[in-house]
Amino acid sequence: MVLNKMNGDEPEQEDYRSLEPDVIARGNILESFTESKEAQELINNLRLDHEDLILQETAIQKFKVIMNTYQEQPHLLDPHLEWMLTSLLDIIRDEASPPSLVHLAFKFLYIISKVRGYKTFLRLFPHEVVDLHPVLDMLVWQNPKDYETWETRYMLLLWLSVTCLIPFDLSRLDGDLSSLEGCTRVPTMDRILSVAKSYLVVSDKARDAAAVLISK
Structure with missing residues (x-):
């Protein structure tokens, strides 16, 4: 290390640091949405989890962790956006769904939109x-x-x-506005x-x- 400094070369430690971003980038490359089954299970269990605040928070945090994994490669979620959206909208549109369940479903929709980008996600609505x-x-x-x-x-x-x-x-949707x-x-x-x-x-x-x- 001392000889490198005397010869005008950068320390070897600096050389390793210069390689770290590339190594990290290669290590973070994903190929698919590998947690799709876990995500589906979380969504399917919302009808039960909404009744307990602790279960709600646990489900939200688990879903956030899964989704945040794809912040750098959100396009990997694309083949799965439709089924996630459909499952959550089924809950929202169900007249039997209590408010707590509806709000929980919207929280999941927001988490997805935040990672994938609302412009892309909204096209499927x-x-x-x-x-x-x-x-x-x-x-x-x-x-x-x-x-x-x-x-x-x-x-x-x-x-x-x-x-x-x-x-x-x-205005064509309004018809006769007089009751x-x-x-x-x-x-x-x-x-x-x-x-x-x-x-x-x-x-x-x-x-x-x-x-x-x-x-x-």
Whole structure:
């Protein structure tokens, strides 16, 4: 080591350090989503886990660990995104699902979107005309002050941003806005803008999703 310094060469230790990033990179290269069965088991067990706060937190942490493994290679999740989304939306759309279970499913959706990127993940979300009002209604029912469920509001705002991109004017969904009692219902477009604007002033991540919705 001393002779290397005297000859103007860098210490051998520095040579090894220069190789470390490359060695680490090769060691982190993955070939597929090897934890797919474990992820599926976690999702399938949500209907039981939601009843216990400890089980909820354990399931969330395990799912985060699995997903975070693919931060550098999120494309490996692509062949599995559809079944994960379908399984979680089945829970969300099930009228028998209690709120705690629905919010837990949305937390899992958020974890996936965070790793894969919401733009890629959103392409798989149902976005037919019939999806718009149910998603909008679900969003309107949320409590913007409930800091425990911000993932639900974040994902609903993003989901609404793709469902509202229908190839015709939204007014065609409203029909006759006058009810039998003589009251006037709010047009769909106004409802969307109203709820989106209300989330532009919140302090959580739902604000970012609201901005995406308004831009659409």
